[in-house]
Amino acid sequence: MVVVITDENRAEYKQELAAMHRHRKQVFVDFLKWNIPVVDEIYEIDQFDNSDAVYLVVLDPDSRKHLGSIRLIPSTKPHILESMFPFLCEDAVPVAEDIWEITRLCTAPNAPNPKLVLGQLATGLMEFGLLYGVRKFTFVTHMGALSQVLAFGWDCEPLGLPQKVSGDEIGAMLVNVDTQSLHMCRKKLGTQKPLLRLPTAARAA
């Protein structure tokens, strides 16, 4: 299952979020050797993991173990593309209410089927966009991961030519959200059912 974790329901998912930050440290710091902050030596947490951030988290439906996750930030708030890599955009960094950034896409190192987890995140993201009124997502990707990302089934286009940044070729992308892409992702996943588990609406006073 894919849960949507926002500032509102964060308290219900303390353990799952801790597992997410641990796995992010293993993936991005230990494996990919990114030079990014680590908290308490085991958690990868940066300044964008704040109350504006929303997480899509894939949990094992039985054990609730963290299997993979992605972080979403409204482009109207401080985010990575604008703060760190604006030069990757040929034109201005796209900023609007209906444009959000996705970062820190990761699968748990021990996830039994990472491909399935990625497919669930790719699909969940389209559902999230349609539900929350997000028309476009932006993200930064390494060129080495590009073909894998393009194979998700999204409708993707570049925001500028790739550039070498501290030894790695990276580029900024834009993903259009629409029902066609949602159906494409669902077709690849072999399901037509909605995946997202949403924060329960606050009780009426």
Next chain:
Amino acid sequence: MSQFHDVQAFVREANRITEMADLQPLLEDALKALGFDKYAFTHHVPGFVVPNNVIRLSNYPDRWLNTFIKRNYFVDDPVFAACQRSSAGFVWSQLPQILTLTDRQREIMGEWGQYGFAEGFTVPVHIPGEAIGSCSMSVSDVTRFPLQALPAAQYVASFAFEAARRVVKREWVGTGKASNRASLTARQFDCLVLVGRGKSDWDISRILGISDQTVHQHVEAAKKRYGVASRTQLVVRALFDSQLTFSDLFDLGHIP
């Protein structure tokens, strides 16, 4: 328009492609504009015949393709070998920095000149659960190698390969195009597969345990549904619309 805006226009068009016949001219124009004269976008799956979900798009000379496939350079070609080790794009003159070249690999590189490969740029394609692929773009005159165009070439390559992937996997939604596949009965299909494997009506009748007259009728009916006159045309048409796949006809062995 800037180089980026050309790439952006290419990507938008490539994302809408549903037929290989539309992708190829689009890709050729884009690569020509970037300054490349030859290209090969392909999965690293050996053999003259491959399943039809395997991408092989190229304007390489037939002589080279035949040599490549016959001598099974899929295993030894230094560009292909480098794709196993690198996820990022590389220029061919940098190959010695990516892998320690074997004598055979040096030999293969020695042949490149006579086929018009002076310098090239290759973007590897790694998608979990699929055969490795690559997009190679090259020039015959090293002084005309478009070094400035490599970032743009990276995108043209990646998005074109994905467009080709969607075509061969028939993964797109909502074009609303009705399928123009002929519908065959199960028995007609059995006969079609065996025809494709080179069997005569008599052979097929023995294999399926029906009379050769009945086999003949099934094959004739299938030809009629496709509107073709010969058995060869029948097989080609059925392969073309994926009713029949190469894997129905050959033992393909292990595809990584």
